[in-house]
Amino acid sequence: MASGTSKRSEKKKNKKNPKPNQSWRTAETADRHELYELSVQNVEGEVELVQQFFSDLGEGVCSRIREDFCGTGQFSAAWAKSDPSRSAVGVDLDAEVLEWGRGKLEERLDEETQNRVELLEGDVLQVTGNPVDAVLATNFSYYLFKTRSELKNYFMTARKHIRPGGIFIMDAYGGSESFEEQEEERDLDGFIYVWDQNHYNPITGDVINHIHFRFPDGTEMNKAFTYEWRLWTLPELQELLLEAGFRSVNVYWEGTIEEGDEEGEGDGEFKQTRVGEACQGWIAYLVAQP
Ligand SMILES: C[S@@+](CC[C@H](N)C(=O)[O-])C[C@H]1O[C@@H](n2cnc3c(N)ncnc32)[C@H](O)[C@@H]1O
Incomplete structure (x- = not known):
């Protein structure tokens, strides 16, 4: 594979799009641990x-x-x-x-x-x-x-x-993208998983990453998980x-x-x-x- 191409297995979870009838999940009713496992x-x-x-x-x-x-x-x-x-x-x-x-x-x-x-x-x-x-x-x-x-x-x-x-x-x-501050979304089973590379400090190598979940009704579970890593x-x-x-x-x-x-x-x-x-x-x- 040539330099600069994207390769991301995401550990190969389902990449299904939310179907119209799969709108039972909302920020209020969803369980963050279940969503984490699914994502x-x-x-x-x-x-x-x-x-x-x-x-x-x-x-x-x-x-x-x-x-x-x-x-x-x-x-x-x-x-x-x-x-x-x-x-x-x-x-x-x-x-x-x-x-x-x-x-x-x-x-x-x-x-x-x-x-x-x-x-x-x-x-x-x-x-x-x-x-x-x-x-x-x-x-x-x-x-x-x-x-x-x-x-x-x-x-x-x-x-x-x-x-x-x-x-x-x-x-x-x-x-190369892991050093960038960016969000990446994936449509899953009735919700959107967001990997938010929120902060990167090139001097220490420290990163702050969040996982957010967004739902078809427009609600969001913001910062469901936060990781402060090197x-x-x-x-x-x-x-x-x-x-x-x-x-x-x-x-x-x-x-x-x-x-x-x-x-x-x-x-x-x-x-x-x-x-x-x-x-x-x-x-x-x-x-x-x-
Ligand atoms: C990124 S999560 C991974 C969870 C799990 N491996 C999974 O895939 O579902 C990191 C986990 O490490 C735990 N953790 C953090 N520091 C720890 C420590 N010193 N000893 C044991 N667990 C720790 C947190 O409570 C959290 O559940």
């Missing part, structure tokens, strides 16, 4: 990616995972559901989102599967427990660590929670993972749709490579071996 997450796709990464780089079987910054725990639920031998522990600081997620577990999973998912309230830097086969830090949540020493400390902590032969999986985003780059992340003691770091880069309506966008297939493309927007995965 941002593609947990079934991510389960497949974890399997792919583990078969490439892990040893043995990947059964137990830890989902750091788990939010609603939707990935943990999908992981447990994908195979009866699998279990997950999700960790998040926010009691409110965890409570919402625990309520959802009952809807999403039968009783036996629910027993294989634990959603823990706690700080990813403090949580203890037996080492797992894989730790995941996705949806860029670890960008909240804004200095090299804070992020290295988190990577060292994550490493301690991974058994020998296990893996650490993170996603990252970037591209926009880390892939070379910085790879170096810090190695400094934190990981023995290897692999970058998985997304392929490109070559023709049709979505030409130039990400195709959802990630492959290990040392050469990326200078796209306007990209999402990649880093997979580190302890």
Whole structure:
């Protein structure tokens, strides 16, 4: 793909347009956690990616995972559901989102599967427990660590929670447009998702991003979520993972749709490579071996 083209998989959520009869959602009645899941997450796709990464780089079987910054725990639920031998522990600081997620577990999973998912309230830097086969830090949540020493400390902590032969999986985003202050809208199922790159400070690398939701009746859920992050780059992340003691770091880069309506966008297939493309927007995965 040539430099300057756009590539953005958005983790490939539904890109449906709101249909005229789908105007039941309004800012007042909608649930922000449900909208977040509908807009941002593609947990079934991510389960497949974890399997792919583990078969490439892990040893043995990947059964137990830890989902750091788990939010609603939707990935943990999908992981447990994908195979009866699998279990997950999700960790998040926010009691409110965890409570919402625990309520959802009952809807999403039968009783036996629910027993294989634990959603823990706690700080990813403090949580203890037996080492797992894989730790995941996705949806860029670890960008909240804004200095090299804070992020290295988190990577060292994550490493301690991974058994020998296990893996650490993170996603990252970037591209020329990620340094711009701009809004991007996507029409989804009866609502519009807005990714608002509200502020970027080139001196510190700090960004402030908001998620807003807009509805067919003209109402808006403004700043439904706000993230104050440092926009880390892939070379910085790879170096810090190695400094934190990981023995290897692999970058998985997304392929490109070559023709049709979505030409130039990400195709959802990630492959290990040392050469990326200078796209306007990209999402990649880093997979580190302890
Ligand atoms: C970008 S959201 C991602 C949520 C989740 N990964 C998802 O995809 O739905 C970031 C989450 O990290 C949590 N968080 C922030 N700092 C944390 C910490 N030190 N330990 C655990 N969770 C934390 C927040 O409460 C929030 O739910």
